[in-house]
Structures are given as C-alpha cells and as structure tokens.
Amino acid sequence: MLFNSFEFIVFLPIVFLLYWFVFRSRQWQNLLIVVASYIFYGWWDWRFLLLIALTSLCSYGSGLLLEHYEGKRRAQQAVSAGNIVLNLSILCIFKYYNFFVENLDMLLASLFNYHLDGLTMKIILPVGISFYTFQALSYTIDVYQKKLPATHNIVEFFAYISFFPQLVAGPIERATNFLPQFQQNRTFDYAKAVDGMRQILWGFLKKLVIADNCAAVVNGNWSQYQELPGLSLFLLAVMFTFQIYCDFSGYSDIAIGCARLFGFNLMRNFNFPYFSRSIPEFWRRWHISLTTWFRDYIYFPLGGSRCNKWKTMRNVYIVWGISGLWHGANWTFICWGLYHATLLAIYNILGINTKNMDVAAHGRFLAGIKKTLQVLLTFILTVIGWVIFRAESMTQATSYLSAMAASMFDKPKMIGEPYIYYALILFAIEWMQRKKQHALQFPDVRFFRYRLVRWSIYFITIMVISRYAGASQEFIYFQF
Numbered sequence: 001m002l003f004n005s006f007e008f009i010v011f012l013p014i015v016f017l018l019y020w021f022v023f024r025s026r027q028w029q030n031l032l033i034v035v036a037s038y039i040f041y042g043w044w045d046w047r048f049l050l051l052i053a054l055t056s057l058c059s060y061g062s063g064l065l066l067e068h069y070e071g072k073r074r075a076q077q078a079v080s081a082g083n084i085v086l087n088l089s090i091l092c093i094f095k096y097y098n099f100f101v102e103n104l105d106m107l108l109a110s111l112f113n114y115h116l117d118g119l120t121m122k123i124i125l126p127v128g129i130s131f132y133t134f135q136a137l138s139y140t141i142d143v144y145q146k147k148l149p150a151t152h153n154i155v156e157f158f159a160y161i162s163f164f165p166q167l168v169a170g171p172i173e174r175a176t177n178f179l180p181q182f183q184q185n186r187t188f189d190y191a192k193a194v195d196g197m198r199q200i201l202w203g204f205l206k207k208l209v210i211a212d213n214c215a216a217v218v219n220g221n222w223s224q225y226q227e228l229p230g231l232s233l234f235l236l237a238v239m240f241t242f243q244i245y246c247d248f249s250g251y252s253d254i255a256i257g258c259a260r261l262f263g264f265n266l267m268r269n270f271n272f273p274y275f276s277r278s279i280p281e282f283w284r285r286w287h288i289s290l291t292t293w294f295r296d297y298i299y300f301p302l303g304g305s306r307c308n309k310w311k312t313m314r315n316v317y318i319v320w321g322i323s324g325l326w327h328g329a330n331w332t333f334i335c336w337g338l339y340h341a342t343l344l345a346i347y348n349i350l351g352i353n354t355k356n357m358d359v360a361a362h363g364r365f366l367a368g369i370k371k372t373l374q375v376l377l378t379f380i381l382t383v384i385g386w387v388i389f390r391a392e393s394m395t396q397a398t399s400y401l402s403a404m405a406a407s408m409f410d411k412p413k414m415i416g417e418p419y420i421y422y423a424l425i426l427f428a429i430e431w432m433q434r435k436k437q438h439a440l441q442f443p444d445v446r447f448f449r450y451r452l453v454r455w456s457i458y459f460i461t462i463m464v465i466s467r468y469a470g471a472s473q474e475f476i477y478f479q480f
Helices: 006-021 026-042 048-068 073-112 129-144 154-162 175-182 190-222 230-261 279-285 288-302 309-327 331-349 369-390 394-406 417-432 451-468
Strands: none
Touching: 006 026, 006 230, 026 048, 026 154, 026 175, 048 073, 048 129, 048 154, 073 129, 129 154, 129 175, 129 288, 154 175, 190 230, 190 417, 190 451, 230 369, 230 394, 230 417, 279 288, 279 331, 279 369, 288 309, 309 331, 331 369, 331 394, 369 394
C-alpha cells in the first residue's frame, strides 16, 4: 500500500479511529498495529508476509535465547551470530543472489572460459526488506550488548518490526529507542497529532509536487542523455538531486507524522542536508537512521576513528562500500559509496572534517560568502554522486559525467524549468525553517498564533498539491 494512494487515505483514518476509540488498552493497541501493519504490507503481495514473520519470529527467539544463556559468553555469541547470519542470508538471497552469480559467471568466463548456466533465478525483491532486516538486527545486537533486556511479549516485538508508517522505507529505528514505546501506555496528545498532520502535509507536498514532477522529467530524458549538451545534463542531474531528496525525505516526513498520530516518536531522518557545508556534514544530515546504524554497528566495532590514519581510512571505505551495496545489487551503488568514502577521506586528510551540526548561518537570515561557497561546493559534489547512483551502469555514469564536463558551455536545452522553480521555492521555505524539525512547524511568533493564518497556510498547501501534483510515482527507496 502506497502513502500516495486512495487506499491509504481510507486506511489511515480507520486505523486511527480504531486505535484511540475502540482498542484503548496498550495490549489491544499493539495487536491492532500488528494486524494493520500486515494488511498494509501484504497489500503488495501476501507472500512477503511470510518473510517478515520469519524475520520477526527468529529475532524474537534470539532475544529469549540470549537471556536464557545469560553468563555463558560462547552460547550467547553463537545465538547472536546465528540470527545475524540467518537474517543477512535471507536478505542476500532475495537481493543479491543474481548479482553475485552474474559477476562470478563473468569472472569465470574471463579466466577459464567457463559459464554458470542456469543458476540465476527470477526473484521478486520484497519491499523494504533491507529496512526491517536492519531493524531486527538492531534488536539482537542491542540485547547481546546488554543495552536492552529481551522482550517476552511477542505482540510488542512484532509491532516493533512491522510498524506500518516506517516499515518499507524507514527511518530504521533502534530497539533501544523504539521497542520501549510499545511497552508504555500511550495517551492521545492533540498538539503532537496536529504537528504530525502538518509534517504529513509537508511530506506530501515534497513527494507529489516536486519529486513526482522531477521524476517525469528525469525518466523521460535520462535514456537520451547523449543528445543533451553539458549544462542540460547538469540541470537534469540537479533535478534528480531534488527528486531523490523530496521523494525520500517526503516519505520520512509522512512516516514520522503518521507515527505521531499514534503517540510514537520516530527518529529524525533528514536535517536539511542540502544546506550542508561539507560532505561529512551532509552525511550527518542525510538518511540519519542508516548512517548512524552503520556507524554504531560496523564503523565503531572496526575501531572507528580511534585507529591510526590508515586504519581509519580503511574503516571508512569498508563502511561506505557496504552502504553502497545496501542500496542495491549494482556496481553503480558500490561505486557511489566508494566515491563518498573518497570524499570523506580527502576532507579528513585536509583537516576539514568539520563537525558542524548547527544550522547554517546561525543567527542570520543569509549565509556569508564563505559559507555559501561551501554549501555550493558540497551540493555540486553531491550532484556528481547522484549521477553515479542514478546510472544503470558504471559505463553510463562515466559517459554521462564526461559528456557533462565536455560540453558544459554549449547552448543548453532547457528541460523541466517550472519544476526547478518549484524546488527552489520549496528550498527557500526550508531555509527559513531550517531551525525546525520540518517546514510547517510554525515559529513561535505572534503572527502564526492566529487560526486564520494557520488554516490559510494549510489551504494553500493543499491547493498547490491538488493543482501541481505530478503523475503518481512509487517511492524511490522502496526498491532498497
């Protein structure tokens, strides 16, 4: 079931009313969440439910076994490793099996002129498998590391894994943060629900007006990129840069807003990343739930930045190579990850691995010249990375970037100009609201306290969505 579908518009209020007015106890509310989430997920293909149920059941059981073998280190290591291997094996089979077989076939063919005939399979990739698998792994690792006690309530655990707002594209929640919320009584908070609705509205604006319109232009022109001059190629890449941000952060806004309607707090997943002043800062603001997951569960255990310079760089390349592979079974994703690893290494070597997390131009309306140039450089480096990410092969990526650089000053062929203007307006609004959690979280000033002003903003936003929404497109990150 898609957020941007008629079915979801009907589904959400029904679940909301049942949740607060019929199933009022915590136990029944958790059970309703499980049932609603399985309906939501099974809407694509009921067979997917078998996988998520298996992942949930095995991870739940691993927690009980870890508790049972308390004080027996080797037994706990075996249980933890077993569940991790099981979940990663399921993920690899469905997501990477054909990729590995095809690459092994090419290697054997080039070395020994031998082909692996008939080993590839027609495998349907379950929606969101990478997201809920990592969420399940978080639980096992946290229980093993004694950051969290094992839960004995299977309904609470199944609700934690399958919670429908963030099930298929995150944020990837940690068991230490999210699972305890299912173990507490929840009361309806009007202010939280209203703010959740505002965030949902802003998420739909980004997805339907910016992402979907940009997607139509990008998809319609990408295959014929060889016919476009360099500046047009750059603008096309910028449009994909807008598309992927508004698509993915729009999903996160809707997910976080929906969770607030039910009394849950999901972690922030985007913090206005295109206002970053460096690549390291960008990755502290983009897909925060995934980057912090890799940081805590892979980068730190490898030694993080506590090692010498060369081992630190090794750790960075390992993490970002895995991060690229997480995004998909294609060399473009792996090279995209390694591209960002290289940029991070360069920033580190130059000693400008900044720790900025404060808002750009803090205390000022506009940034100074230095900060503006830093933001522009970071944005351009990010655009180059998105070309690699969007390309169907590394041959296409290098060809695209070469053509873009070779004819940058040729007369451009303008494509999708209105949508670039829409995106610029959206980013201007986000710039003004960069101190907030989302753009419709109104400032604490007298002007916005008037109901007429607030409802006028809601009405205008809805009218803009209804007037300028593009053709419906599936969320990009569903494929990951």
